[in-house]
Amino acid sequence: MGTPHIASKSPYAIDVESGKDYYWCSCGQSKAQPFCDGSHQGTDFAPQKFTAEENATLYFCGCKQSANGAFCDGAHQKL
Ligand code: FES
């Protein structure tokens, strides 16, 4: 597994809709952050699927260093 690209040193606040699927970019190369646009192809990275259970504002990790997968855990503060 390579090192992910740091797309942003802060999270993305996204309004998610209940029942909708989202594909978080784990590689950091997507131009459609924080979500996958297929740019990971040819690498060891794959997007991480998330299904929203309710309408909410969630903070998706932009630095790709979070230990909490798709979601910011504050790790970006150490970059
Ligand atoms: Fe990053 Fe798909 S573009 S995981």
Ligand code: FES
């Ligand atoms: Fe990655 Fe906060 S943006 S841990």
